[in-house]
Amino acid sequence: MANPELEVIVNVGDGDGLGIGAGHFVNAGRRNVDFTVIVHNNGVYGLTKGQASPTLRRGEKTKSLPKPNINDAINVIALALTAGYTFAARTYAYDVKLTKDIIKAAIRHKGSAVIDILQPCPTYNDINTKEWYEKRIYKLDWDPVVKSEAERYEKLNRALLKSYEWGTRYP
Numbered sequence: 618m619a620n621p622e623l624e625v626i627v628n629v630g631d632g633d634g635l636g637i638g639a640g641h642f643v644n645a646g647r648r649n650v651d652f653t654v655i656v657h658n659n660g661v662y663g664l665t666k667g668q669a670s671p672t673l674r675r676g677e678k679t680k681s682l683p684k685p686n687i688n689d690a691i692n693v694i695a696l697a698l699t700a701g702y703t704f705a706a707r708t709y710a711y712d713v714k715l716t717k718d719i720i721k722a723a724i725r726h727k728g729s730a731v732i733d734i735l736q737p738c739p740t741y742n743d744i745n746t747k748e749w750y751e752k753r754i755y756k757l758d759w760d761p762v763v764k765s766e767a768e769r770y771e772k773l774n775r776a777l778l779k780s781y782e783w784g785t786r787y788p
Contacts, residue, residue, distance in 0.1 A: 618650070624724055625652035632662040632670040635691050639671070646700035646729045653723045653730040656693050657710075659738035660745055667741025674783070680743045693733035694780035698773060703728035705776065707788065709754050710736035711747060735787070750787075757788045
């Protein structure tokens with residue numbers, strides 16, 4: 618805030634950024650601070666033996682959990698959009714070119730930006746593997762840029778609906 622010329626990039630995991638840091642994540646979006654949050658989303662706390670992170674779906678049981686996850690998952694994109702982030706994107710870690718392009722666009726964006734990077738955790742998450750993602754991920758073909766106040770809520774609603782598309786295909 619003291620140096621508006623500074624490009625601020627916040628690099629977080631899905632656990633620390635949306636568990637312990639969820640309040641900070643929401644309030645920063647509400648203020649539309651000019652910064653970029655990159656969320657590395659693998660569904661587990663990979664640095665502390667693989668406990669369920671806030672993004673792991675209810676009922677999923679990774680190899681490090683004694684029982685299936687009992688909590689509903691936080692949807693990074695939906696949370697960001699409803700908190701007030703003015704740029705929200707999801708990408709896949711193995712699509713390096715797209716991920717690079719999205720990171721560049723988020724940094725260039727003036728306002729709060731978040732990128733949800735879906736990525737396998739080969740050590741602890743034996744569900745969401747590289748092969749699992751590659752069977753389900755597809756690229757959206759639409760212009761998300763809001764060009765007028767009239768289309769603001771239409772595009773927000775469409776983005777929210779797309780963010781909840783989870784199961785056999787993921788945008």
